[in-house]
Amino acid sequence: MELFDWIVLIGTLTFIVGYGYWKTQGSKSVEDYILGGKKAQWWTIGLSVMATQASAITFLSTPGQAFHDGMGFVQFYFGQPFAMVFICLIFIPIYHKLKVYTAYEFLENRFDLKTRSLASILFLIQRGLGAGITIYAPAIILSAVLGWDLKTLNIMIGIMVIIYTVSGGTNAVSVTQKQQMFVIMVGMFSAFFLVMSYLPSDINFSKALKIAGANDKLNILDFSFDTKSRYTFWSGITGGFFLALAYFGTDQSQVQRYLSGRSVRESQLGLIFNGLLKVPMQFFILLVGVMVFVFYQYQHSPLNFNPAAEAAIENSAFQEDYEALEEKHRQLEVKKKIAQEHYSAVLDVKDYEMIVSAKNRIQAINQAERANREEAKALISKADPTVETNDKDYVFIHFILNNIPTGLIGLLLAVIFSAAMSSTASELNALGTITTMDLYKRNQKKEHDQLHYLKASRWFTLLWGIIAILFASFASLIDNLIQLVNIIGSIFYGNVLGIFLIAFFIPYIRKNAVFFAGVVTQVVVIGIYYFAIHIYDTGDEKLGYLWLNFIGCALVILISLLFETLGRSGKALKS
Known part of the structure; x- marks a missing residue:
């Protein structure tokens, strides 16, 4: 890296952190800190939702995924637009009507405290792991490629996020994510046009696509019913739908983004905006990876990119x-x-x-x-x-460092850091909120004032930031990072989503049945993952992980119905 690259990188990151800290100081209440005063407009919500989902893993791993396996990964997102419509019609009106701070407050209103606590704890486990990965993913790759110290990178990314997230809460996250999304999209479009300019003069975009197609990189749709295949049209529409429904409808890191909307309509428009743009954005990022593949058909590539x-x-x-x-x-x-x-x-x-x-x-x-x-x-x-x-995560960064001109290297590295910061900030913000409102405040015997819970939110956000840095420092790279994040989510999301669907649509089921069904389902899903999916390391995968979302959701509903029926039958026999 040249001096100008360092200036671009450090200048971009300093501006984002400094602007976020300066613009959002002075929260006076828990509502200001957690919900941003409920002032967000739809475009802010839409960009914030998109930036929360688009972590550094997206921009490091997705092009490498396309380089090795083609465009089929885009099928993972096919269920998302349908999930956005469902959430807009069902989830958002209920959340706004109840004026909740967290998604899990609704579960206590419908069931009881222990069900709310169960869902909150499952969220804290999977999102706590996710926060560590969103720090660790860019850190390990930048460390390997640039020779920077891994633990120093983990700490540096974590501290930059903590500075403005602890200070400004949800408002700081939303404000900074607009700048981060701008940097991200400018960087990715720059990379696309540069890789096209590096192709031989007789290779235009149309020919590049035909070359990619000849190498089976444009096989977008797979209509097979093979459950062993990770990405098919059917797994995307079903498993992807349930994963998106759970993620955007019950994951506090996303729910908190649209709970900050000034009205139901603003929140709905923000989610629809995200639903319409997400698939094209992922398609474009995968296309960048495919064009990098075409580039390396004419240029030397390392035997292993790591x-x-x-x-x-x-x-x-x-x-x-x-x-x-x-x-x-x-x-x-x-x-x-x-x-x-x-x-x-x-x-x-x-x-x-x-x-x-x-x-x-x-x-x-x-x-x-x-x-x-x-x-x-x-x-x-x-x-x-x-x-x-497995070098999928190193393909794109190798291309950047070895082929991009001075200045743009700094910009594209800023893209990676910005994406890491945007998703991590949302996660820490949500983790602090859940810990404060669903566990700490709800289990306090003595009621405290707003200032007390505001301070508690900041301290818990700081604590989760430290935990995320520690987890990132001891994490290990597994297969492809973007898949690892989705696997962790798939293990937990289906169960939590099923609990919410019961709360919305099955009044017959009561608190004890759904609580114990949730516990049993989580154990079963972890077992299915371990025995049918985790062994993919040996090349003998029995089930694509996306199906866990559907399985977890269906299981908790069926087991709840069984427990409720047995419970009522037992009472009837006693009477």
């Missing part, structure tokens, strides 16, 4: 074997470039048989390259089993 993985093989007993694989990789790259140029030429000729033959040649070379990369990963694992060989 610098730590390649460093592990140096001076090891497997170095010579790895160098042989690198030589084979270079030879394949030469063949691949020639094959891609031939394919581009026959596209102009428009001879169907020639196009099919050229396409088959490309696919054969890419298959050989993938096999060669897998052999390299196996050698790296033998040299150092602790090193992460």
Whole structure:
């Protein structure tokens, strides 16, 4: 990085943190701190909701996901627009009518304190883990690529977020997220146009798409009913719908964004705005990754994009074997470039048989390259089993640092930091709110004034910030980071969503039945994850993790109905 990159990076981050701190000081009540005085307009809500979901993991992992596996990941978001409509019609009017600070206050009104506490604790567990990951994800990748100290990065990101989140609460989160989303989108559009400009002069956007398609990177829709496949149209519409419904309807980090709206209409418009733009935004980010793939069809790429993985093989007993694989990789790259140029030429000729033959040649070379990369990963694992060989999260940052001009490197690194800060700020804000309002305040025997709970909210937000930094310092990289976050959410969200749906639509079910059903369901879902999904590390995945959202939701409803029926039958027999 050059001096100008450092100026851009530090200047952007200092402005966001300083502006957020300066603009939102002086909250005088809990409502000001937690709900921002209920003054937010719909575009602020929409951008804040989007920024909360779009963490640094999105901008690091998603392009790498597309580079390796193509555009199919976009199916994950297909259920989200439908979930937004459902939440606008059912959840938002009820929350505003009850004038709640948190989503889980509604559960106490409908059931009892223990059900509210159960849902709150499940939220604190999964979102506490998520807050650590949103700090850790960019930190570990920047540490590996730039050589910066990992723990220092964790602390630096955490402290920047804590400064303005503790000071200004929800208002600070919303204000800073508007600047962060601007930086993020400018950075991603810059990356897209730059990668297009780096392609050979005869490769326009249309040809680039055809090259990507020849390499199976544009297979967007998968209508198969294979439950082992992580991303299909059906898992996106069902599992993705339930995940989005739970995340936006019951996760306080999102609920708090639209509870700050000045009216029901403003909150609804904000969510619809997010629902309409989210799929196109994710599609665009995946497209950036696909264009990076096309770029590396003509340019040299490392055998493994993770610098730590390649460093592990140096001076090891497997170095010579790895160098042989690198030589084979270079030879394949030469063949691949020639094959891609031939394919581009026959596209102009428009001879169907020639196009099919050229396409088959490309696919054969890419298959050989993938096999060669897998052999390299196996050698790296033998040299150092602790090193992460899955390099999806390193593809985009490698492209940035090695191909982007001075100044824009600083901007794109600011994108990564901004995204990390935006999502982490929302999570810390929500964690502090839930701890204060659902656990601390609700279990106080003596009522305190507004100032007391305002101070408590700040202290609990600070505490969760410290916990997130500590968790980030001891976390470990698992597969692809964006999938890890969604897996954690899928384990808990379905259960909580089911409890809310019971509260809304099944008055027959009472407090004890739903509480014990919630406990049983969570144990069962964790068991399903461990025995059917966690073993994906061995390559024998039995079930795509998105289905956990549907399973958890359905289970808690069915078990609640069973417990309630048995309970009423028992009482009837006694009488």
